[in-house]
Amino acid sequence: MSTLCRPAVAVPENTVTLDESIDIARRLHADNPRLPLALRLIGNTGVRKRHLVQPLEQTLRHPGFEARNLVYEREAKRRVPPVIYQALANAELGVRDIDLLIYVSCTGFTMPSMTAWLVEALGMRSDTRQLPIAQLGCAAGGAAINRAHDFSTAYPDANVLIVACEFCSLCYQPGDDDIGSLLSDGLFGDAVAAAVVRGSGGTGIRLERNASYLIPHTQDWISYAVKETGFHFRLDKRVPGTMEPLAPVMADLVSRHTWDASALDFYVVHAGGPRILDDLSRFLGVDKHAFRHSRATLTEYGNIASAVVFDALDRLFAEGEPSVGGRGIVAGFGPGITAEMALGTWTRGAPPVEHRRRGRTRGRVTGQRSAPGHSAASPAHPAASPVRPG
Secondary structure: OOEEEOOEEEOOOEEEEHHHHHHHHHHHOOOOOOHHHHHHHHHOOOOOEEEEOOOHHHHOOOOOHHHHHHHHHHHHHHHHHHHHHHHHHHHOOOHHHOOEEEEEOOOOOOOOOHHHHHHHHOOOOOOOEEEEEOOOHHHHHHHHHHHHHHHHHHOOOOOEEEEEEEEHHHHOOOOOOOHHHHHHHOOEOEEEEEEEEEOOOOEEEEEEEEEEEEEEEEOOOEEEEEEOOEEEEEEOOOHHHOHHHHHHHHHHHHHHOOOOHHHOOEEEEOOOOHHHHHHHHHHHOOOHHHHHHHHHHHHHHOEOHHHHHHHHHHHHHHHOOOOOOOEEEEEEEEOEEEEEEEEEEEEEOOOOOOOOOOOOOOOOOOOOOOOOOOOOOOOOOOOOOOOOOO
């Protein structure tokens, strides 16, 4: 079975604190009669600090959709490669060991996809398969893990590289002053994450079962209005209550695997906000401490969209790996309303063996193991600028 190895995560060097977010909202939306409610909601998110791909003063300006998308492409090409090299080092693989490259993002657009650029820029094999995922929002991290699991099931020796690049700050719209928009202005942050799903060997979560679920009649609860000025985030007030219908779906998935959802050894879930974590704790009958890694991501980085599940998993590694055989769940939630869920057990793999496939190279990529918010560039790609620690 395939194994989800330790991710690498990096955040940009520019930051905005909770106090700064509140001051900005007060200054820019002083005439909004619903500002007090928005400020209360922002304060209740639990977010203390977020990271931005541009300095704050640039983030607050809107030079146009084209200019912002160019920033996305430039910064992705600068910041993604070092994170990939660290993820490969964590999995003890090289770039030519990868059979499928999955790239997820809902905050910028390029065609050809960033997958094509990465295959060439990093020296991956020309027969590497590409799977860009652009419209699953925060659920895309979980979806990418599930599609990697599916691919590895079809091709048991294959290795999959997942990249999540989310620059949510590039979607800031100065003219949007509804409650959902003001809340998102104080909630979302920027981050890059990468992880490898190994077809054999590796230490991490041995993936065993996955599932998707769409809550009927919720397509307009989380959405983008695509306008001349770019992506305008829309958030319905009913979204925080979505765990009431989704928690039983998660529990059912776990029970069909003959496990108990209230007695797992680890929980790696998308942290869209504190109520989601609180409701999951209540509906699944789990102590709130079980979601400490997701909550830490929310507190330190904000909602970093598809990258949340990878940062929470990295924090699980950093805390100390669960015992071999420990059972757990990975879950992401996003537009639709969609849930992407995976079950697996903790495994500690043997050292990698030499592959026989022509054109492959095996061996550990030089690089330092990352703590949360750090990454290291590989000497094999000196042009890739290291992302500074968060």
